[in-house]
Amino acid sequence: MPGTVAVLRTSPVRVSGQLDESRAYFHRLFWTFPPCIEAFRHCKLLVSIDGTHLYGKYGGTLLVAIAQDGNSNILHVAFALVEGENAESWSFFLSHLHEHVTPQPGLLVISDRHNGIKAALEAPNGGWLPPFAYWAFCIRHVAANFALIFKGKDARRLLVNAAYAKTEVEFHYWFDILRSEDPAMCDWANRIEYSLWTQHCDEGRRFGHITMNISECVNSILKGVRNLPVCSLVKATYGRLAELFVRKGREAEAQMETGQQFS
Incomplete structure (x- = not known):
């Protein structure tokens, strides 16, 4: 497809310590398709990023x-095949994502708290620092880390409720209850x-996305291909x-033929 972006490393x-210039090992691959690049211009100014392990002979992420x-x-x-989740592989993916798909300023990235993502997003020349881009955590991953230290479903529920709160008053209501517990x-x-995990401090950038649930579609849409x-x-x-x-276009x-209007 003309316009497809594919970056191979x-x-x-x-062999016996000598460089064999006639051969090379596959290392990493980034790719995206023109309709994806065009479609993102009409999406929310937000991306959810995630990694999923591959099965089969070759492994990788x-x-x-x-x-x-x-x-x-x-x-x-956008997609990338890499050797695993580390600072270098996430930097490879995010740098090409920014260059080819998401150059718009003010973008919000939602992810877990993986150190590789943190290093890539906080790199001085990576293009992912405010005001060009912002970072937010998935509350499900924050709550999972919280639950490793503080046991009990009620404590976890109170933290999640505070994260979902849309106003400062509501946030402090749940936070005060949490404080009374411990x-x-x-x-x-x-x-x-707070801007990384609460909704009331996100300045509207999350569009209500508190978790990475939209990333869960990876397993359904790409079911059966992760061992290829x-x-x-x-x-x-x-x-x-x-x-x-094709299906969404139809x-x-x-809808347009029935007189519906779109912003």
Whole structure:
């Protein structure tokens, strides 16, 4: 497809200590398709990023960036095959995501608290620092870390309720209850900047996305392809997305023909 972006990185092959320039090992691959790049211009200024392990002979990790439009349609906008989740692989993915798909200023990235993501987003020249881009945590992952230290479903529920609160008053209502249960719980939560995990301090950037639930569609849309070789996996993402665009295009045309208007 004309306009497809594919960035391949290889590693050198050495035989008995000597460089074999006729061969190379596969190392990393980033790819995205023109309709994904175009579609993101009409989506919320937000991406959810996540990694999922590959099965089969070759292993590795599939990194994905997922967006959502105003009608809650979910779309994969970029992919990468890497050796695993680390600072270098996330930097490779995010740098090309920013360059080819999401150059818009003010973008919000939602993810877990993986150190590799943190290092890539906080790199001085990466293009992901405010005001060009912002970072927010998935509350499900924050709550899971919280529950490792503080046991009991009620404590976890209170933290999640505070995160979902849309106003400062509502947030302090739940936070005060949490403090009455155990002040140490609040001390733990206060070590994380509020803008990273609460909705009332997000300045509207989350669009109500408190978790990475839109990333969960990875397992359903890409079901059955995570044990394929590289070429077959890339072709599968093309086929699934082509089918999705055709179906959604027909739905939109049918809506327009009935007189519906879109902003």
